[in-house]
Amino acid sequence: xxxxxxxxxxxxxxxxxxxxxxxxxxxxxxxxxxxxxxxxxxxxxxxxxxxxxxxxxxxxxxxxxxxxxxxxxxxxxxxxxxxxxxxxxxxxxxxxxxxxxxxxxxxxxxxxxxxxxxxxxxxxxxxxxxxxxxxxxxxxxxxxxxxxxxxxxxxxxxxxxxxxxxxxxxxxxxxxxxxxxxxxxxxxxxxxxxxxxxxxxxxxxxxxxxxxxxxxxxxxxxxxxxxxxxxxxxxxxxxxxxxxxxxxxxxxxxxxxxxxxxxxxxxxxxxxxxxxxxxxxxxxxxxxxxxxxxxxxxxxxxxxxxxxxxxxxxxxxxxxxxxxxxxxxxxxxxxxxxxxxxxxxxxxxxxxxxxxxxxxxxxxxxxxxxxxxxxxxxxxxxxxxxxxxxxxxxxxxx
Numbered sequence: 001x002x003x004x005x006x007x008x009x010x011x012x013x014x015x016x017x018x019x020x021x022x023x024x025x026x027x028x029x030x031x032x033x034x035x036x037x038x039x040x041x042x043x044x045x046x047x048x049x050x051x052x053x054x055x056x057x058x059x060x061x062x063x064x065x066x067x068x069x070x071x072x073x074x075x076x077x078x079x080x081x082x083x084x085x086x087x088x089x090x091x092x093x094x095x096x097x098x099x100x101x102x103x104x105x106x107x108x109x110x111x112x113x114x115x116x117x118x119x120x121x122x123x124x125x126x127x128x129x130x131x132x133x134x135x136x137x138x139x140x141x142x143x144x145x146x147x148x149x150x151x152x153x154x155x156x157x158x159x160x161x162x163x164x165x166x167x168x169x170x171x172x173x174x175x176x177x178x179x180x181x182x183x184x185x186x187x188x189x190x191x192x193x194x195x196x197x198x199x200x201x202x203x204x205x206x207x208x209x210x211x212x213x214x215x216x217x218x219x220x221x222x223x224x225x226x227x228x229x230x231x232x233x234x235x236x237x238x239x240x241x242x243x244x245x246x247x248x249x250x251x252x253x254x255x256x257x258x259x260x261x262x263x264x265x266x267x268x269x270x271x272x273x274x275x276x277x278x279x280x281x282x283x284x285x286x287x288x289x290x291x292x293x294x295x296x297x298x299x300x301x302x303x304x305x306x307x308x309x310x311x312x313x314x315x316x317x318x319x320x321x322x323x324x325x326x327x328x329x330x331x332x333x334x335x336x337x338x339x340x341x342x343x344x345x346x347x348x349x350x351x352x353x354x355x356x357x358x359x360x361x362x363x364x365x366x367x368x369x370x371x372x373x374x375x376x377x378x379x380x381x382x383x384x385x386x387x388x389x390x391x392x393x394x395x396x397x398x
Contacts, residue, residue, distance in 0.1 A: 003349040010353055013317045016341035024198055024344055025191035027178035028090055032340050034172040037289025045285050045315030048293040052324050052382045057370025065366040067359070067374055069332055071309060072157055072255045072276065074129055076332075077107030078359055079374060080322050083284075083313050083334035084133035084159065084259075086115025089213070091344035093205045094118070098343055100127040102351035106359075109332070111159055114217045117206065121153045131157035133259065135164065135218060138239035140247060145220030147252050156254040159279070160245065163260025164236035168287040182226045242269060249274050257309075262297065264304035277309035277331075284314050284336055295325060296386075299379075302329030319361025323369070327377040 006023075010016060021029055035042030069079045082103050088095040096118035103110030104127040111131040112123045124130050132155045136143050150158055177188030192199040206213050212225035224230035249256055258270050259279040270278055280294045280301050294314045302310050312325050313334035322333045335358070342350035366372060369381060 003346040006346045007349060007353050010345075010350075011357070013335075013338040013342075013354060013357060016338055016345055016350070016354065020341045020345045023195065024091065025176075025188065025195045027173060027176040027188045027191050028198070030173040030176045031087060031170075031178045032091060032337055032344075034170045035285035035289070036168050036170055036287055039172075039285070040290050041282060041285035041288070041293070045282070045293050045295075046317070048295045048315070049321050049324060051296070051385050052328070053385065054320075054369060055381055055383055056368060057381075060370040060372075062367040062370060062372050065363050065372045067362050067366065069374065071109060071332055074109070075107075076109050078355075078362065079326060079331075080316070080333045080335050080358060080362075081109030082111060082339055083336035084111040084113035084131075084161070085336050085340050086113040088113070088340055088343070089117040089206060090202070091340050092347060093202045095340070095343050096123060097126050098348055099339060099351065100130055102343075102348060102355065103127055104129070106352075106355045108355065111157075111334070112217070114161075115215055116217055117210070117213050117215065118217075120150065120155070120217045124154050128154070131155065131159050131257070132217075133159040133161055135161050135235050136237070136240060136244070136248075138237045138241075138244060140244070142219060143244065143248060144251060147248065149220050151253070157257060158248070158252050158254055159257040159259050160248065161236065161259050162240070162245075163262075163281065163283050163287060165238045165240065167235060168283075170286060180226065181224075181228055242273070245270070245275070246273055257311075261301060262291065262294070264297075264300050267301045267304040267308070267310075268306075271304075271306040271308050275308060277311065278305065279334060280310065280312040280330075281334075282314050295328065298325060298328045298330060319358050319363075320365050322358065322362060323365055323374075323377060324382065326374055327379060327381050 067078050069076050082099055088099060096116050100110050100123050110127055111133045112120055113133050114135045120132055132150045134146055177185045177191060212227055214225045215223035255276040257277040258275055260281050260283060261267055261278040262282060267278055280298055282291045282294055294312050298312055309331050310329060311332045311334055312330045313336060316322060316333050316335055317338060325333050338354055339351060342354035
């Protein structure tokens with residue numbers, strides 16, 4: 001009954017963010033919602049979709065639209081899947097398992113973040129096709145240990161997060177009291193008291209089960225606890241370079257993906273090394289502010305990527321957004337915040353609703369575009385307002 005009530009007015013992915021604000025402490029809500037700096041990139045990641053407008057066909061047979069894709073030899077039901085999202089278990093108890101199970105249930109790809117509380121060995125039992133998204137230091141011994149652990153667990157896709165050489169700063173979550181390691185502070189404490197359902201049902205149950213919850217997938221033997229000062233060192237490394245990617249490629253036998261590519265020359269370097277796929281991503285605008293939006297550089301990077309699989313994330317909120325990315329050259333789209341918010345709001349039922357919304361929008365938009373297969377998506381279906389000069393014109397003159 002609670003899930004049905006919470007989902008009663010959810011019709012769009014953007015509705016989840018509005019709804020979940022009432023159930024999460026402000027610090028946790030802002031951790032999921034906010035972006036780096038002044039959040040210029042966060043806003044641009046959404047606004048960029050208005051630059052590309054559809055030019056649909058008419059009078060075509062669209063009675064049998066389909067949206068399946070193949071990635072790394074696996075068939076998936078939709079062209080979108082679960083982006084790796086660190087800290088998922090802070091939004092809902094056991095969120096990593098809930099998301100992995102939802103992806104398996106709906107035939108979607110799913111990537112587990114190294115910054116998670118659930119052992120990677122447990123997740124692959126829930127979802128045998130799960131991918132693992134690593135944050136790696138420059139120490140090759142640690143790198144080798146992580147590769148061996150992930151391989152031994154049965155993962156076949158190893159995704160390296162390559163855009164976090166130094167920690168980022170996100171002001172709204174800091175102002176709201178979110179910090180790692182967890183330390184008592186007035187703002188976070190008051191926020192928890194205002195949301196007793198989260199405090200008891202998420203934080204309380206996690207501590208009751210785990211004692212000192214740990215970032216268990218960041219290193220070969222586990223990782224630091226959420227209350228430990230060692231957690232400040234979790235993440236990438238300023239000394240992690242292309243030489244480390246070459247080392248990983250030589251040791252890892254499965255599919256290798258780099259997440260965070262934003263320049264065509266980096267895509268070419270990845271292809272030359274033998275990387276299997278890349279994710280064009282600004283990390284959801286959570287790292288460096290005033291970057292270009294992934295969508296606006298997608299075509300350029302696609303051209304530089306050769307035969308690599310090219311995925312994209314950051315700012316996607318509708319089925320139409322997903323189809324625009326595919327028309328611009330993406331093979332698939334990763335969704336992050338909306339799935340976290342859906343899970344936080346109503347658990348498995350929330351994720352079922354989120355997936356259903358996107359799936360319905362994609363099939364509807366394919367029909368309205370006059371095409372029945374994803375393979376028919378290309379730039380001829382889009383008008384780029386920037387290229388024709390409309391972006392600089394006043395709204396009433398367009």
